[in-house]
Amino acid sequence: QLRHNYYANVCPNVESIVRNAVRQKFQQTFVTVPGTLRLFFHDCFVQGCDASVIVASTASKKAEKDHPDNLSLAGDGFDTVIKAKAAVDAVPSCQNKVSCADILAMATRDVIALSGGPSYAVELGRLDGLSSTAASVNGRLPQPTDDLNRLNALFAANGLSQADMIALSAAHTVGFSHCGKFTNRIYNFSRQNPVDPTLNRNYATQLQGMCPRNVDPRIAINMDPNTPRTFDNMYFKNLQNGMGLFTSDQVLFADPRSKPTVNTWAANSPAFQRAFISAMTKLGRVGVKTGRNGNIRRDCAAFN
Numbered sequence: 001q002l003r004h005n006y007y008a009n010v011c012p013n014v015e016s017i018v019r020n021a022v023r024q025k026f027q028q029t030f031v032t033v034p035g036t037l038r039l040f041f042h043d044c045f046v047q048g049c050d051a052s053v054i055v056a057s058t059a060s061k062k063a064e065k066d067h068p069d070n071l072s073l074a075g076d077g078f079d080t081v082i083k084a085k086a087a088v089d090a091v092p093s094c095q096n097k098v099s100c101a102d103i104l105a106m107a108t109r110d111v112i113a114l115s116g117g118p119s120y121a122v123e124l125g126r127l128d129g130l131s132s133t134a135a136s137v138n139g140r141l142p143q144p145t146d147d148l149n150r151l152n153a154l155f156a157a158n159g160l161s162q163a164d165m166i167a168l169s170a171a172h173t174v175g176f177s178h179c180g181k182f183t184n185r186i187y188n189f190s191r192q193n194p195v196d197p198t199l200n201r202n203y204a205t206q207l208q209g210m211c212p213r214n215v216d217p218r219i220a221i222n223m224d225p226n227t228p229r230t231f232d233n234m235y236f237k238n239l240q241n242g243m244g245l246f247t248s249d250q251v252l253f254a255d256p257r258s259k260p261t262v263n264t265w266a267a268n269s270p271a272f273q274r275a276f277i278s279a280m281t282k283l284g285r286v287g288v289k290t291g292r293n294g295n296i297r298r299d300c301a302a303f304n
């Protein structure tokens, strides 16, 4: 039931309003790119793409955003949606007509393009969800230690194929990770190997330098050491060189079931871009709410 130009009658300029707000935010900080992109993913995987992840906790109820798996979501991602929503609502005919879920979907499309990635027509017509609980996040999001079976299962639960999962993982071509998310790979990996043997030796040494033992837990490093601010297919070239940051990244090259896809997209950027657009479009259709299952929030961070 999603479609392009969903808002053609009530708010025909919604896409350019959002794009301008996102561009302004981008000029203030690059973090808006990875922050918004990851926010969209974490939203869609829990209760569907319904902006449930944006809702703030109240005294009596802990919302999704305060689940441990969401605590590292960058504040600039939330702020991007809040700013774009304010820009939309500043136009009288658009006021309270565009869902936070759709604004997040548009903003995500825009940050990808702003960082050099492919642009695509975004499907619209999602309503905002009516619930957000920390408990609903349990077991729904992938962990950096996951193997291919686990990754495939989590994505399949959302109607996404292994190819979609690999394409979407390339989002790690931009953005940051806190040191704690991969220390298991660079210190005390196993009895035989102090360092994960699938990790490039020089890269492992660099990571140890940036993330010494007992580093301040707030320290974050670029996930793509080569082109951290460009949305490109470097992610796959890094995997070929043993420079995937998480086990869940490197496994895509280590496992013979996913390795051919990694090699194809490392060599063929247009093919990767097509696969990424297709996977993002499918991601955007997950658990969409319509009719009585949702509404349009006045404040993206609170239920009406």
Ligand code: HEM
Pocket: 033, 034, 035, 037, 038, 041, 072, 073, 074, 142, 143, 144, 145, 146, 151, 165, 168, 169, 171, 172, 174, 175, 176, 177, 178, 179, 181, 220, 246, 248
């Ligand atoms: C395949 C399984 C995935 C796992 C295990 C995973 C895990 C992680 C982890 C642990 C971080 C670091 C968070 C931090 O320390 O701040 C991260 C960052 C990030 N992830 Fe994923 N992720 C996965 C898939 C995805 C997908 C599908 C997308 C989007 C389409 C995505 C987008 C991002 C972005 C953009 C960042 C950087 C966030 C920032 O800089 O604020 N990830 N991911």
Ligand SMILES: [Ca+2]
Pocket: 042, 043, 044, 045, 046, 047, 048, 049, 050, 051, 052, 053, 129
């Ligand atoms: Ca959601």
Ligand SMILES: [Ca+2]
Pocket: 173, 174, 224, 226, 227, 228, 229, 230, 231, 232, 234, 235
């Ligand atoms: Ca990159």
